[in-house]
Amino acid sequence: MSPVLTGRRKQAAPADPQLPTAWETGPELAAGSVAGWSTGAQANSAALMRWLVWGLIALGPLLGALAYLSVPATSAAPAPKTAPSAPAAAGGQGASGFATLFVAAYLSAGRGDEPKLAAYYPPAASMQLDGVSGQHRGEQLTVVRLRQTDNAVWSVTVAARVTGAQPTATTAPSTQPGASPSPAAAGDAVRYFQVPVATAPGAGGATAYTALALPAEVAAPERAKTPELVYGAMRQALPTDPRTQAVTSFLTAYLTKGGAELDRYLAPGTRLTAPSPAPYSGVAVDQLAVEGETGGEPVVSVPGDGTALRLLVTLRATGQDGVRLPLTYTLTLKARAGRWEIASLDGAPALTTPTPAPAASGAPGPAPAPTP
Template sequence: MKSMWNRRPAKEAAVPDTEPQDWDIDEGPQDVAGWSTGAQANTAAAIRWTAWGLLVLGPLLGAFAYLSAPAQAGPAQRTAAPVAPAATGAQGAAGFAQLFVAAFISAGEGDQDKLAAYYPDATSLRLEGASDRRRGEQFTVVRLRQTDSGVWSVKVAARITDTKPADGHQADAKDETKAAAAQGVRYFQVPVATATTAGGASGYTALAMPAEVAAAERIKAPGLVYGPMRPALPADPRTQAVTEFLTAYLTGAGELDRYLAPGTHLTPVVPAPYSGIAVDTLAIEGEKDTEPVTVVPDDGTTLRLLVALRATGHDEVRVPLTYALTLNARAGRWEIASLDGAPALATTPTASAAPAAPSDGTTPSMTPSTAPTPASTP
């Protein structure tokens, strides 16, 4: 007896539409509990590929997680100290102040809008006199200091001249006297602050109108390491060394390298601005007497000095110049070791310096230092 799975209807018998058909096991996939054998095979393959994918991606995901993890907490990082304002900010404030002072000096009746470009509240000012009655020139910033974050106090010097009489009439002797009193170099202090426009652009603005102030007091120059200026004697080897060097340096006469110490590299002034020089005086480091010197010390001796000279231009006019030089002794002659950027300052004893021991071997008394304390800068 054949199984019902292999039962086929007879050709002659009509199969009613409502009777379900039997399928042979070899003719196609079978449904078992809602799953076909093909679906089961596909599911198993997907599971296998998923497992292989996880095996391959596992090390990659682990490495990515390791690299992405934040660093372990260690010692607290030191907060960076606030830096000084950029030099471009100070330079911009200085230039802005000079332009403001120039507009202020030449301003007259009806020039409120010109000043408002620098100081917005200038629109409400009362200005008198003719516009451009005075003119400023030779503007120079003589002092620049930061008073607050983004705020600079700029002191501007300007030479002022009158271009026409105040009331339009011909100037007489009395007017000239008054004009002379108002002219000359005058000083103006301007408070300048950084500002940001509505569009996000940065610029500068004045916090007030310029204030006229007095000229700066004369400052006493600090002491230098050199002795007093004394005549430059032709027989002095130091005079000979600096004269030959500066002649080649300023006039182009002779080879410059022959006067330089080994390792020193200097370039002569080109084109040569002078036709000749004459060394007048020297100030030698540590030298207090004026005894003539005619010998060169042992090799390796270093000496600093100031050289005052007169250089003759191509128009036969002589101009005074001063050079700070460092010399080295080698092979019985002095050589130029460096052309110093500024004269060397004398050192000031400090309170921590130990007193020198007396020659008799006794213990020195510990006396507080009497060195003056540097004054604080306002």
Template sequence: MKRLLGRPWSAAAAERGAAEQGGVDRGEAGGGWSWSTGASANTAAVLRRALWGLVLLGPLLGGAALLTRPAAAGPVPAQAPVGAPATGGQGAAGFAEQFVAACVAAGDGDQAKLTPYFPGADDLRLEGASGGRSADQLVVVRLRQSDGDVWSVTVAARVSTAGGAGAGVVHYFQVPVAVGPTGGGGTGYVALAMPAEVAAPPRIQAPGLVYGPWRPALPGDPLTQAVSPALSAYLTGSGDLSRYLAPGARLAPISPAPYTALSVDQLAVEGEQDGAQAAAVPGDGIRLGVLVQVRATGTDGVRVPLSYALTLRTRAGRWEISSLDGAPAQAPASS
């Protein structure tokens, strides 16, 4: 049996082996095989061993089937409903600005102009001429979420009257705005009350900056020689701005150019204590923050004061513009 399983064998070899054991005879018709007594005994032994093998392997195969059976599919969890679009204070701020403008301009009989913002406006008693006052330059100066989907919006508005009295006076109005989903899947807003006039937001003390005192921008100062042509190219379009930029700096001139001329008046330099001009440009790779005060001449000939916070870097014996900073650099907090 081992020999038969260990190597391939042909039909002729099988016939010879069977003949040596008194084995296999051809049928008279030449079709099929008839087995001798010895062959039948061998076959019975093989079948008997296979049967015992199945009996012994049965429990193992059954256990393997249990272990590998896929888990029964449970109920599919219900999918959470899609919620309303995310809402926030940006829409509430714009809604409050429009509501304040409508309230300032409202007069006798204008209740219907306010009900789209505040449904309770039908019961208001309005006085004065419609449009007798107007609100301009509206801007949100404070925005906070007071309760759930309710936002408290403080709007600054410059209120003027038709007769000119009180022109240019800034008022502050606080508006409670509720935010929620609409039937069409969008976001809706409603005022919970009429605006309340409030005091101006308090002014804080300005934080300290890293720059020293202001000093004149002298023509021979290497810092002036760096910032003056760079800002002139940036604001007026005169000259090639890239000539004054450090490698890797990205700054493009304003287009169209808003000014026709530029003068650099003052500099405040990072780390300076007495405002004295530096004698020479240090070695390559030194970074320095500079606050620049300029006057730019508009197309109408009026000179406008502007300030720029710049970071400069040394290369090849000169200062170059590394970046136009978003804000002046604050001094580190004292311990």
């Protein structure tokens, strides 16, 4: 007869008889420990491991960036140094002075002065000049035109009053009607010389200059058309006009008293310094041109406070030697407390603003009536 199988399985004996089994220990050990570890400790360990893993994942990008930055960067090869170029403004100013000196030496040069010109234009050393050194001379030299023709080349036009040029038998002025006088006949006349000047970097950061050719005599610069001013026509400055009175009092203090009592004629906030010592002994205002004034009616009143007006004033100032010198001033007046005060001594006459052309309307006009 087969033995009856029961539902309870026999527990194998432990390898070490000293170690208790779960069945042989008390209920606390059987329920709360596994192979010497408590279940709570296992849960804490698992949680700690999970946090460590997530922390490493979160710190991964940061650690990678730190590793990248810690690698020493390779230094790039230094860029080749380029020669510094002279600033345009400084180059033009220096070229102007260089050309002025060159023209002065050129005008007075004669036989034996070739080395002097070679200092400005090296090929001049192989030239042979005519005439006596110093026979002609350039005075009152000044630059009247400056333009940049290339990256480092300036064209400088110098005006000079040439003295010592006297007519000779071979250069006598023509007596034919309508003939132009020769340069020799036009002694002490203002003449114009164009000089091409090249610039280059020099030693110590300075700019070097050299002429590319000898001076070329050219015509005088074209005279600009006088622009239209905001003032009306010049008219006589009447003594009864409050504007004449204000201008005369101010200019008398300004030109004949060295600035004494000047503030009494100035508007609040205006500060002016008079020439000192006083250059003149008397002032007579001759004419006024008033902004926006077209009529010649006498003016005897002063408008309300704050009204501003611009004037163009011509006068005669008597010098200490008794000679009267004509002068012109542009002033801005401002009305206050029934009188005119000087608001500013302007640097130049004011120009009119061009009137803009009327804009063309975009709306179409009425269609023409059909022809029957």
